[in-house]
Structures are given as structure tokens and as C-alpha cells.
Amino acid sequence: MMPTITLDKGVFESLVGKKLDLDKLKDRISMLGTDLEKIEGNEIHVEVFPNRPDMLSEQGFARAFGAFIGVSPGLRKYEVKPSGEKTIIKNIPKEWPYAVTAIVKGLKFSDEKIREVVQIQEKLAVTHLRNRKKGGIGIYPLDNITFPVNFTGKAPQEIVYRPLEFSKAISAPEILEKHPTGKKFGNICKGWKKLPVFIDASGKILSMPPIVNSHEMGKINEKTKDVFIEATGTDLETLKVTINILSTALADMGGQIYSMDVMYGDTTLTIPDLSPRRTKVDTAFVNKLLGLNIKELDVKRLLERMGYGYQDGAVLIPAYRADILHQVDLIEDIAIAYGYENFKEELPKVATVGKESDVEILKRRIASILIGVGLLEVHTYHITNEENHDRKMMHPTKLVRLANALTADYDSLRNWMIPSLLRVLSSNTRHEYPQMIFEIGRVFIEDESMETGVREPYRLAVILCGPGFDFTRAKQVFDALMAALDLTYDVAEVEHPSFIPGRVGRASITKKNVAYIGEIAPAVLANWGIEMPAVGFELNISDLFELMKK
Amino acid sequence: MDIKRLAESLHPLEARTVAFLKNAKTLHELVAATGLSEVEVMRALQWLENKDVLKTRQEVKEIVKIDTNGELYAVKGLPEQRLLKALEEVPRTINEVGKQAGLSKEEVGISLGVLRAGGALSLAAGKLSITPAGKKILQKETAEATLLKKLMTHPVNVVHLSDQERATFDSLRRRKSIVKTTLEKTRFVDLTATGKELIKIDVRKLESTVDRLTPEMLRDSSWKNKTFRRYDVCINVPRIYRGKRHFVNQATDYARRVWIEMGFEEMEGPLINTSFWNFDALFTAQDHPVREMQDTFFIHNPQKGNVLSQKLAERIKAVHEHGGNLGSTGWKYAWDIEEAKRNVLRTHTTVLSAKTLASLKKADWPAKFFAVGKCFRNETLDWSHLFEFNQTEGIVVDPDANFRHLLGYLKRFFSKLGFPQARFRPAYFPYTEPSIEIDVFHPVHRTWVELGGAGIFRPEVVEPLLGEPVPVLAWGPGFDRIMLEYYKIADIRDLYSNDIKQLREMKEWMR
Structure with a gap:
């Protein structure tokens, strides 16, 4: 699922510093690797790929876009001043061990700005922080807070404060039970002995991450100018990038970033750390992978178009980028800056021999033989249910079941094919008879010797349904198929609860059982609501394939 | 004629x-x-x-017939006659006369009504006696008796009755089961x-x-x-139904042919796979949202499979955790082999590409492979969503391959599928870098249509499987879309509704 963000055209244009006509805008947005979903009045809706959380704000998107179209290429500089304030991390729940905090001053909040901030917070929480499972974000008016701030764990009953939009203070268990976000995200901290809280030096609770802020301490309004921001969660690296994305977006709104000392016992982190990561990019490798012949200077120019810096043969990766794992990630950005539309396609002359899989060849051959005797091929789902297999067929079986099926109608995988064909017949009783159908498909049988614990042989099922069809007719079709494949077979009488006793046989080839042939029992037909005799067979194609290879 | x-x-x-x-x-x-x-x-x-x-026309006649009581009376005489006769000798009470004439109470009642109206009886001191007018009646056969006798022998068309007979018939018709009429239809033929x-x-x-x-x-x-009867050769004949392939299979066979013509070899494999192959081998982090319940079908039994190659598992663990020795940062988390063992229904045919890469030896390069097959996503069925769908996918393993080659293959491939105009946009897939979204120009609708993704496999995918970070080009167009369009199907569920009438009438795949 791709996250989308909404850009205000006016805000976006002033951030980019250039106006583009609509067609150009559409074209550039999609060639940047994002997708313009729609434009409604002043709102531009854009899909951003999940690896680019830094573009999930108007500011972040405009930053990338401005560089891409050449208005503001290169690494954007952000000044970070030390605030001298501290956050102390102590006695935290083991399930939620990390917090990073910073301060941004000099913001001018309007309704519009508050909307932007809420959007950044929500989009980051949903995508980058996996719907708060990996972390949560908080923004607080700085004025109310007495430093140092403590991030600590408390027993749920000890936590009492007034959550956002509530009229009075309630306890943590009540918040989880009654508050809308408590109900929505409460399962994240289900069963924790301690819950994490931010408490300031005067003992006021700021919030209970990742659930909800305090109404008194954690609600920003138009008067707010300076803010305290935090990210807490399970993975420190993810949180650092989160606070980098958030603080730079606020700086692009006109704020000044101040760092804080975040203290884990003896270790002190200075947050945010916006110094770029340095890495090498090898021009020869760029040219080899992209099939280009560009110079290092071109590489520098193209990287700057994607918001990177380039210095002394090293790429400077902005601190808000979370997606650069390997050189190839930079090379893709070089390709995007170069423009996918500017690459000259080339079909290399590499000699290889095309080949269809042997099983597919056999399947197709069998299908054409059966068409020759007038059968119609059907195509059914692999996913079925126990009712169809067990009760209707009067044949108890053990099915491979799905762990998370959405409906009971489709919650298991078939282990033979004939039930699927009877299901087809049962939904076609209003159509002309005879109905002679077949299908070749996989069935699923538990088998410990397989890598997954399941064997998936191909089976052929044939069912002839109509007045006058009997065992002879079923065996005739089977016989025609065997003759066409140049195979000889034996049939022995057996019992099978889905067939009429005395009218079901087990066919074998060189002593290997390969098929059942028979007349479907009237009770089974009645279970399916079929009022015509039905006869047929089920043949193991995978076994047949092995036999034919010998 | x-x-x-x-x-x-x-x-x-x-x-x-x-x-x-x-x-x-x-x-x-x-x-x-x-x-x-x-x-x-x-x-x-x-x-x-x-x-x-000829022309045929139907005529309807109303025929007068004698009924059950009528038959009886034709022989024994009408009740009123018989009652009169019983009074010829002596006056009798009502009870006596009924007995004497052998009449039921009801018949006596009716007879008395008829006879008194004709002035044939008189009543004095509780006894009935015949009048001179009554005696006169007995002297000759009544019109009623005459008509009944006539009807005994043959029924008469109502229009052939004389006026008097008609009056008699009308009076008898009011009495119980003496006469009846039936409608007789006759079909006449006029040349x-x-x-x-x-x-x-x-x-x-x-x-x-x-x-x-x-x-x-x-x-x-x-x-x-002998001369042979001439047939009407223009006449419509009853339809017969031939055997045929399912239309979806006709289309997937076609896709197979396109790949083979381009020199690709087919890959095959099971539909259930361990997460190891479906996700981990493709460098999809274990906390990636795609691995969550709402997207992927997990298997209840057996819940887990095995990771057969310990060596491969270690290499995959290394790239996930710290990028191995590839100059990658990796995803920086603790990789869990137990998570990798969880069985899933494959979510993409790319799982086959991963397995194929793991099986190749250096001497096999360059090589091209393709797959056509069913994949699964955990979705509720509706007109635009199926939990089973067809995917097709190809890979090129070639140490000299590059991005421009990928675009060249794509151009040729989509041109063979009937879309000579293709354009390429940046995209994101977890296991390719660079990644491409392919749009083709629809010649009829005259718009660009998104038809699939492509890219070069990340070194973190290729190196652990193949042993060297060779560029592997990959693309996987969604094929259901092309089929729906060709067969003019609006509701995707109709691909597998298996309606026999639809299957019998569906057009052939002619590409």
C-alpha cells in the first residue's frame, strides 16, 4: 500500500521557489519516482514510495522536487544550535527502550501549519514507524516544559493525566480503554508491566508514548512558537532518522533547530545529528550498471539533482535519507536524475535457448487429447473448504489449512480435484447436458519429506455428467488417454466412499497406483445438488510424468 | 418455388x-x-x-348429447310421465304415488312442479288425482321423450335443432343431468x-x-x-459443443510462447513456499509490512517448513543484518531463522527466480528464465480482486547486462504482447534497484496503461544466491489485465466462474 500525501499548491510552489505548468508538473513528479494521483483545486495528491519517508511532508517533497528540477540542487544545509537542555532515559520498559528528543524554535503556527505538522506526524507513524509498532512521535509547546525531561517507565495505575481532548485526568488503564487512540493502539503495549512516559522536571506528564499526549502539555495551537519534539520506540537508528526528517521539515517551515543531550546512563547522544553520511560511489560501476559513459563530474551533477552533496570523491547522504543501503541505491537516483526517458534502449545479442518445462508439455498434450474426445477444460481455485471436501464427498480427509483466511468458504487447499469439478457441475445445473469437463491442477498433501512439509502433485480430473453415462464411459475416456500416451495399465476393484460400491477401480501402471475411475455415489451427487449421473476419474500427472521419464 | x-x-x-x-x-x-x-x-x-x-383453420361446434339421467328416462320414461301414470287408476297421497311410480323424493318434487304448471293434477283431501288435461298428456309421446330418443341414437349439433326441439332442449337443460353440450373442435385443411x-x-x-x-x-x-429427398439447407441446426481449453489457459500458453520465442527457459516450483524463499532470499526485511497478515496467506498446517541449506541461510542472515561483504548496510536488525521457516502461499513468481539463481553454476551464464503461474494475496473476492492471480516473470542472468539492456528487453517483450509503445518510470520494489514501472500505450483507448514492474536485482539478493553480485534483469507484467481486456470481462471473478455456457461460447485466444 503506497502512502499518499496532500500538497497545497501555493505552499508547495513557494517552497520549491518556482511555478510549473500542470503538464510539466505531472511529468516531473512521475519521473522523480512518485506518482501524481490527482489534482483537486489547490490540492495535489501524490503517492510516495514507502522507502522515502523523507518525502512524506510538503517540505520534504518540495526539497526533493526543487533539487530534481534544478532550482535548488545539492545537499541542503541545516544549522543546529545547542539548546543545553537534557532528556534523561531511565527505568524504561524493555519493550520500548529508545527515545530521541530535540527542540525547534521560532515557528509561526497557523491552522495550515498545524495541518502540515499533523500530516507529517501521521504519515511517518503509519509508514516509517509501521503504524506505531516501531515507534511514535510527539510534538509539545516548549513553554510549559521544565527541563530536564525524563523518559521513564511506570506501572499503569501510577500514570494519571488528562489525555488530548479529554476534560479530566484519568489513569493509563482507563486511557487504553476509553480514549480513541488508546483503543486503537492499545494492543501495542498489551501485557507490558511498565508503560513509558515523558515527565518534566516539575513532575508533569507530557505523554504516554506511543498512545497519546497530555491535553495540557502536548497540544499545539496558533500561539505556539517553540516546540519540544520526540520519537520513541524499538530501534534507535529508525528513531534518529525520524527525528531528522521531522526537525528538517520544521526547519523548512521557518524554525531553528536546537539539539538536546539525550542521556542513556553514561552515554550521551546529541540529537539531532544532521551531519551527512559519507560513502563512495564508483563512476566505473555506475557506467557498467546503467550502460552509460558519463564522467565523475556528471555523477556529481546528477547526485546533486537528487539532493546529495559530493565532495572529494565521496557522496554526502542527507541525514533524513533512510533508504541508502548500497551503492546501487545511489545509482538508481543517478538514473532518475539522468531521466529514464533519456536512456537509449539496447537489446543485447546473447544467445540462449528457449525451453518449456517438461511437465507443462505433458499437461498441454493431455489437455489436447481430452479436447479430442470432446471435453471442456475448467479452471478452479486451489483454495477451497472442508465442507466441500469432507462432508459433501463423504470422504474424511486432512486438508492443508490457511492460517489467516478471510472467509470460511476459502480456508483450505484442495487435496484432490474431483470435488472442484463437482462444485463446477453443481453451479451449472441449468445448462445443457451432457457436461463433460476436466482440469489439471495442483493438489496439496502433507509430506514431511518436502522442504515445506507439503507435496503438490499435479492431478487430472475428468467428470462426465449427463443421462446415460456409466462406468464404461469413464473407463473409455481413461483408456483413450492411456492409448494416446502409449501406456498400458491395470485396473483393480477397490472401495471409495465417494463412488458407488462395485463401480470404482484403481488404475495402476507398472504396479504404481495412478488413478481412481468410477461412478460418483448418488448420495454425493445429492450433496452437491446434481440430478444427473456423473462418472469420471482422477489421475496423478506428476507420477505419470515420472513413469514416462523412465 | x-x-x-x-x-x-x-x-x-x-x-x-x-x-x-x-x-x-x-x-x-x-x-x-x-x-x-x-x-x-x-x-x-x-x-x-x-x-x-396449405392453410389450416379450426372450427368449433356445440354438440347436444344425452346425459346419464337422460339415458335412464329415455328408457323408463320421464318422472312426470311415470307419476301421472301412477294416478291413472286412483288418487294417491304424495308418498304413495312416489312409491308406486318408483321415484325419488327429489324427482317427485320436480314432477309435481312440471305437472301442476300444465294443470295435469289436482289436490283434494291430501290426495292427488289426475285431471282431464293430465289424461290427455298420457295419450301421446311428449316432445321431451321424442328428443331424448333422438339423442340416444346420435348427438346433434345445436344449430341443427328445430325451434321446438330447441325449446324442449332448453327446458331439459335446466334439469339435472338429462342433456349436456360439448364443444367439438375440427381442424380443416384448405389447399x-x-x-x-x-x-x-x-x-x-x-x-x-x-x-x-x-x-x-x-x-x-x-x-x-432412388432419389434423395431435398433438405432445406438454409435452416438453423441444433448447436453442438466442442471440447476446448479454458480461455485463461489459452492466454497463459500464449505468454509461455512469447517467452520461449525470446530464448527464455521455463521455471517451475511449488505454490507453498517458506518465507525464506518468498521474502528473505529477496532481501525483504522480516518486519516489512508485506509480511504482515493482511497481505499474505500463511499456512496453518504445516505452519513451518525447513531451510535446507545452512550455508545459504547464513549468507542471507548476513546481508539482512549488516549487508554481508557487499558494501551494504543491510537492514540492521536481528534476522530470525524461525520467521524464515513460516510457510506462505507464494505472493509472486519471483520466488522461482530466487530458487533458480540459487541453483545456477557460473558455467550456466548467460541464461534467461521465465515463469507463468498462480500467485496469491489475502484479499476478499470482489469484482476487481481475486485471491488467486496469474503472474509471469522473466530474468536475465548476464554479467554484462545493464539498465539499457533491461529497457531493450522490455520494449521487445511488450511489443510482442501487442504494445509497441512502452514508457518507463522510476518505481520502488524491495528487491530491485534501479526499479521501473512500465506503461504501455493502449492503441484503442489511446491512453497509457500501467502493465508491470521491472528492475535489476539488488546485490543483496543476487550475491548470496548466485555467489557473485552479477546484474540480474527481472520483469513481471501482470497478465490478468491483458486477459480481461481481450475477453472483454468486466468482473474479474468471471475469469474463474466456470459457467459452462460462458466457456462454451467464449472466443478463442487468437494472438
């Missing part, structure tokens, strides 16, 4: 009927004359009417001008034309003296 040709095209039932049309004028007469059943004559008349040989010409021909002889050529005729050469 030429009369002779018309005569020669007559069905045997028609010929037999026509032979008797000169004299027989009704359906009834024709049945008697031809010796055919009524249904057969009716069919023949219908066909002949279609050929403008048209063509018909009048036709019966001049000796159709008796035509009756001996041959309807079917038989083996006997061929054996004994008797066909030589």
Missing part, C-alpha cells in the same frame, strides 16, 4: 399427408386415411403450412394455389424418395434407383 423441387424436398411425413389431401379435408380424416398418429400429421401440416402448401398444384403430382411415388442413405443401400446398390 418449383413444384417438382418442392415435392422432392418433402419429408416422408409430409409426402404421406399430401398423398391424401385430395379427399381428406380434416385432421381427423387425415389421421384415419394416412395411418399416421395425430402428432405426426400435425407436424406435417405445420411444415406444409410453412411451405405455403393454397401451390397446394392444389402439388396434389396433382403423384406424391405417393415421392414417398419412396430416400430420406437417409443407409449402409444397406450402398451394399446392394439400391441407391441407384
